[in-house]
Amino acid sequence: MKLIKPVAPLLIFIPLIAYIPISIEIIKEFHIGGINIIFQFITSAIKPSLNILVVRSAWEGLQITIAAALTSWVISMFIGIFLGVLSTDLFWKSMPNFSFLGKFIKYSLAVPRSIHEVIWGILFIQIFGLNIWVAIISIVVPYSAITARVISEQLDSFDIQPLIALQQTGANSMSSFITILFPKLMPILSNYGSYRLECAIRGATLLGIFGLGGIGTELYLTLKSMEFREMWTCLWMLWFVIISLEKLIRFIRTNFYSNIDFKKSILTTISILFSSLLIGIIWLYGLSYDIFTPPTYTYLIWPSFLEIRQAFYDLPLLNLIITTISITFLASGIAIGTPPLLLIFFPNKISLRMQSIIWVFFRLIPPPLTTIIILLFTIPNISVAALSLGITHMGVMGRLLTDSIFNQKKDIYQAIKSNGSSRRSATLYGLLSPKSNSYLAYGSYRSDVILKETAIIGAVGGVGLGWQLQESLSSFDWAQVIVVTCIFSLLTISGEFLFYTSQNYWLRNSTNNFII
Amino acid sequence: MTKLLELKEISLYHKDNFRVKNINLIVNQGEKIAIVGKSGAGKSTLISIANGSILPSEGDVIWKGQSINNLRKREYSNIGTIWQDLSLIDELNVGQNINCGALGKHGFLWALKNLVGIIDKELCKECLAAVGLPEKSIYSYISKLSGGQKKRIAIARLLRQEPEIALADEPFSNLDPLLSENILDLLINNKNYFNIQIPKTLIISLHQLNLLNKFNRVIGIKEGEIVIDSSINDLKPSQIDWIF
Numbered sequence: 001m002k003l004i005k006p007v008a009p010l011l012i013f014i015p016l017i018a019y020i021p022i023s024i025e026i027i028k029e030f031h032i033g034g035i036n037i038i039f040q041f042i043t044s045a046i047k048p049s050l051n052i053l054v055v056r057s058a059w060e061g062l063q064i065t066i067a068a069a070l071t072s073w074v075i076s077m078f079i080g081i082f083l084g085v086l087s088t089d090l091f092w093k094s095m096p097n098f099s100f101l102g103k104f105i106k107y108s109l110a111v112p113r114s115i116h117e118v119i120w121g122i123l124f125i126q127i128f129g130l131n132i133w134v135a136i137i138s139i140v141v142p143y144s145a146i147t148a149r150v151i152s153e154q155l156d157s158f159d160i161q162p163l164i165a166l167q168q169t170g171a172n173s174m175s176s177f178i179t180i181l182f183p184k185l186m187p188i189l190s191n192y193g194s195y196r197l198e199c200a201i202r203g204a205t206l207l208g209i210f211g212l213g214g215i216g217t218e219l220y221l222t223l224k225s226m227e228f229r230e231m232w233t234c235l236w237m238l239w240f241v242i243i244s245l246e247k248l249i250r251f252i253r254t255n256f257y258s259n260i261d262f263k264k265s266i267l268t269t270i271s272i273l274f275s276s277l278l279i280g281i282i283w284l285y286g287l288s289y290d291i292f293t294p295p296t297y298t299y300l301i302w303p304s305f306l307e308i309r310q311a312f313y314d315l316p317l318l319n320l321i322i323t324t325i326s327i328t329f330l331a332s333g334i335a336i337g338t339p340p341l342l343l344i345f346f347p348n349k350i351s352l353r354m355q356s357i358i359w360v361f362f363r364l365i366p367p368p369l370t371t372i373i374i375l376l377f378t379i380p381n382i383s384v385a386a387l388s389l390g391i392t393h394m395g396v397m398g399r400l401l402t403d404s405i406f407n408q409k410k411d412i413y414q415a416i417k418s419n420g421s422s423r424r425s426a427t428l429y430g431l432l433s434p435k436s437n438s439y440l441a442y443g444s445y446r447s448d449v450i451l452k453e454t455a456i457i458g459a460v461g462g463v464g465l466g467w468q469l470q471e472s473l474s475s476f477d478w479a480q481v482i483v484v485t486c487i488f489s490l491l492t493i494s495g496e497f498l499f500y501t502s503q504n505y506w507l508r509n510s511t512n513n514f515i516i
Numbered sequence: 517m518t519k520l521l522e523l524k525e526i527s528l529y530h531k532d533n534f535r536v537k538n539i540n541l542i543v544n545q546g547e548k549i550a551i552v553g554k555s556g557a558g559k560s561t562l563i564s565i566a567n568g569s570i571l572p573s574e575g576d577v578i579w580k581g582q583s584i585n586n587l588r589k590r591e592y593s594n595i596g597t598i599w600q601d602l603s604l605i606d607e608l609n610v611g612q613n614i615n616c617g618a619l620g621k622h623g624f625l626w627a628l629k630n631l632v633g634i635i636d637k638e639l640c641k642e643c644l645a646a647v648g649l650p651e652k653s654i655y656s657y658i659s660k661l662s663g664g665q666k667k668r669i670a671i672a673r674l675l676r677q678e679p680e681i682a683l684a685d686e687p688f689s690n691l692d693p694l695l696s697e698n699i700l701d702l703l704i705n706n707k708n709y710f711n712i713q714i715p716k717t718l719i720i721s722l723h724q725l726n727l728l729n730k731f732n733r734v735i736g737i738k739e740g741e742i743v744i745d746s747s748i749n750d751l752k753p754s755q756i757d758w759i760f
Contacts, residue, residue, distance in 0.1 A: 008607045010631040415603030418569045419677055420593030420620025425627040429616055433605045509607075509659070 008436035008509065009428065012340045015443075018333025018386070025383035026374075034376030037226065041373060044228035048236055058218055058234045062241060064287055065214035068132060068207075069200040071280030072139035074273050076200070077193055079140065080147025083109060085181065087152040090160060094173030106152060113145035114492040115485065117203045118210055118456040119466075122473055123485070125211070128295035132284060135212040139203045143196060154188050155181065186265045190257045193269075194249040201242065202366070206456060209368050216366065223369055239364050303479035311479035315468065317487060324464040324491060327385045328451045334390025335450065336443040339398035340432055343405070347427035356402040363395025367453060368460040380462030389457050393446050401439065405431055441506035448499035452492050465491070517544035519581075520681060520717055521595075526565055526575035535561045536740040539575070543681070543717060548704050550728055551721040552744075553737035553759055559721035560600055562737065563683045566719065567597045593620030596679030596715060598687045602670040604658050610669055611654040614640045617677035642712050643672035646702055648695060663690040671699060675712050682715040688724055696724065704730050725756060 006014070049055075085091055087106035092099035121138035128134050166176040208216020215234055222231035256268045284291050303311075342355055365373075370388040378384060413430030417423070432439075458466025465488045472480035519542055526539040536558040543549060551559050564570040566577060568584040577584040579595065596617070604613050611634035618636070619627055629635055634654060641651045647668040658666060667690050674682055682703065688696035703718055720731075728734060734751050736744025736759045744755050 007609065007612065007631060009605075411599070411601055412603045412605060414569045415597065415599050416616060416619060418567045418592060418595070418597055419617060419679075420589050420591065421627075422589060422619075422624060424624045425619045428624075428627055428631075429605060429608075429619065433607045436607050 008440055008506070009433040012432065012436050012439055012443075013337060015333035015335075016337035016341060018330045018337065018390070022330055022334070022383040022387055022390075025381055026378050026387070029378045029381065031377055034378075037376050038373065040226075041228045041231075044232045045235075047229060048232035049227075049229040050233070051230075054230045054233050055237075058215065058230075058237050060287070061208070061213070061215040061218040061234065062237050063283065064132075064289075065201060065204045065208060065216065066241065067280050067283035067287065068135045068214060069139070069197070069204040069280075070276050071284065072136040072143065072204070073197045073200040074277040074280065075136070076140045076143035076147060077189075077196065077273060079144035081151060081185070081189070083144060083148035084151025085155070085185075087148055088155045090155050090158070090163065090181070091177060093160065093163065094167070094177055106149075109145040109148050110493050110496070111145075111489055112141045113149065114452070114489045114496065115142060116452045116455045117142050118206050119469065119485070119488070121207045121210055121212055122470070123481075126473065127298055127300060129298060130211070130213075131295040132213070132289045132291060133295045135204060135207045135214075138207060138212075139200055143200065143203070147192070147196060150192055151185070151188060154192075155184060158184055182266065183262050186257075186262065186269060189269055190253060190265070194253070197249075198242065198245060201245070205238065206366050206368070209366055210456075219366070219369055223372055235364060239360065242364070243360070300478065303482065307479040308482055311477070311483045315480060315483060317483075320465045320468050320484075321487065321491060323382055324451075324454045324458065324466075324488075326382050327389065327454045327457065327464055328447060328495070330382065330386035331389035331393065331450045331454075332443065332447040334387065335393035335397050335446055336440075338390075338394045339401045340439070342398070343401065343432065344424055344428055347423045352402055352405065356399060356406075359395045359398035359402065361395070362391050363393075363399065365392070367392045367457050371457055371460045375461075382463050385454070385457045385461035385463050388461065389450050389453055393450055397439075397443065397446060400442065401435070404435060408435065437506045437509045441503045444499045444503035444506065448492075448496050448503075451495040451499075455488060517546065519543075520545045520579070521566060522578040523562075523566060524576050524578060526562075526572045526577070528561060528565065528570065528572045528574075534740050536565065536572075536737075539565075539742055541735065541742065541745070543719060545680075546716050547718070547733055548731045549719045549733045549735055550731040551719060551735045551737060552723075552725070552728070552756065553721075557737045557759075558740040559737055560685050561740075563597065563685050563719070563721060567595050567683050568592065569597075590620060593677060594680040596674045596677045596682045598670050598674050598682070598684040600685040602666055604666055604669060604673075606657070606659040608658065609634070609654070610644070610649075610656050610658065610661075611637060611640045613658055613669055614643050614654075614672045614676045617673040617675070620677070639676060639712065640672075643675045646675055646712065647672045647699060664692070664695070667691055668695075668699075675714065678713040679715050681717040681719070684718070684720040686721055686723065688722060688727070693724075693726075696727065697730075700727055700730050728756075 083105060087102050087109065089099070089102065092102040117138045120141050121134060124134045124138055163176060163180045166179060167173065171179070204214055205216040205219070208214035208218070209220045211217065215238055218234045219231060219238075222228070222234060252272070257265060281291060339355075339359070343352070346352075346355065367388045370391050371384055374384050374387055408431060410430070412434055413426050416430040417426040421429070454464055455466035455469065458464035458468075458470075461467065465484055469481065469484045469488070472484055521541075521543040523539050523541040527537050528535040529537075539562065551562065553559050561570065565572050568577060568587070571585075579587060579591070605616065608616075608631075612630055615630045615635055626635065634640060637654065640654055644651060644654060649665065649668055649672070653661075653665075658669065661669065667687065671684075671687060674684070688699070691699070703714060703720075718731075728751070729748060731748055733747055734744060735742055736755065738759050744751070744759065746755070
């Protein structure tokens, strides 16, 4: 048997190799003491605390998280749409002399989106102190930049011929641009916008873990005090919110976006955005947040160039970069490789439903909390960080995979089954193989997200650039903070480029859409 | 003659719409049957019911005296199908696709090994040669092939399966007349120049009426019902005209 160029269906399993070094390292440092606590944590899932004080406290935390997420989501959508349109080539086609401005905006946005919202949060806390606006701005900064990028890419991927045709009729540049642009923008906003709202809730939860209030803070405190039943009360409530949100988004898409004219879809989008902003702000005000007072600026003593240079030489940067990259690859391996493996081992319909539910739980627990749980039976190392990140993103990949399998056409699967193949072989060839290219494309995108999240996981897990940043911030060493942030930003920008290239490669070969 | 496949009072309907109605058909070993009928007459549905991938609303499909629903998985590998949409996997190369035909005869490990590298390459090459494709195309990707080439790969996959009966849903629609005739010769006359076992019993739905004389029995379907079941020698041109 001659080895050939690996085919995409095989490549989706190769990342599983990550389990080997992770298992070795975790087993090597394993201590039995924590197992009992892990067991308590798992069993608490079925008997969460129903104490009225606990429920009330969790509900209050949840409200803060949702309100902050709603507000930051709307603001980031508005800014993202504005910057996204400004950074399209399409927009500047009508004003070619100023097209450099579009390029400038496009490339400048790489920096804010390269830094995770939690890192922005930690930095802003130092400058503005503990304030709900810090949480909102921390989400708005990277999310606006990410939304802008997605919108500009999507708009630029459309055919510009209709724009040229319209301009040839004598229409002025701006009105022809708006006529072409708006109908294309609406479907992007309804699909991508709703996804960003879910991300904003996760982002707000994560910020809570790092001290900015809300359900994240509740989760962190209950875990730290080992009140697992209370923790599960928070987790179940968060799960309920996320599932309800999913259903609500699906309902809105089906009832308010399909089969309606363009005018109505614009009105619906604008109404949703403005009412969400209003709800978010009123909600926060109702929760006694002083949202109309601007945050106060704390003067920082910025380091001199010499201090920054010294920090650059003092820090073990190469080691930190290698650690961060290792965490990314190992976590991506787990996230990408595990869901297809489970699908192959348990290919029947009932187990697929079960897997779909399990994946929701995996992505529900924020990675820093998973790290703390894993640290109950091992010591901080790369594998712990990778496993925590891997588990969360495995949940995301797994849920999308099972959902897309449910909605996939089953022609090839039926064809393979009809020749007597086992269900497992038919699943591998008939369901997974046609999805493999698009699955790998989405895996590349996930790896990019994982790289950015190494910052938060490192801070808890004691490894990588994230940990160094946390250490430097704790000692108010601003020179080190600047160096680490810049290096991390450069690393994520390079990663974004690499993963984006790989994503496009897989998408070019894809015959099936993974995201439905 | 040995009775191989029997469709007993088969009907398939959705609400009040019949796809096929009261079909009775006995297929004996060695028979070469052509199914003709207009598009939408129910030919593809009949083939899907015959291979067990669609359950009829009424009636039963009997394979060698046993209901097709009670067959063990492995026994399905005796029934081969060329699907109208071909059902090839674009993500795999030609050799791996051809080997998909043999998945029913092997376990999951074999299926995994086939993803790492093409297994039983010589057999795959013979299947390729049988459908008139060069050996080197074994490494080509399906997405890079033309419609006609894809059809030939689907036929090669069926040959690789080595079934006792072949059901084919319009297998010659994208092929040039000469190649269609060559492949039909291979299937009908069992011109077995290769080490692969050609299925002796055939049921093929087709629109190329000039190929009918190669078969020994013709089934005509109109609006989901069998309206002609005749040997090729007794078939009158007016019957065919009536169907279309």
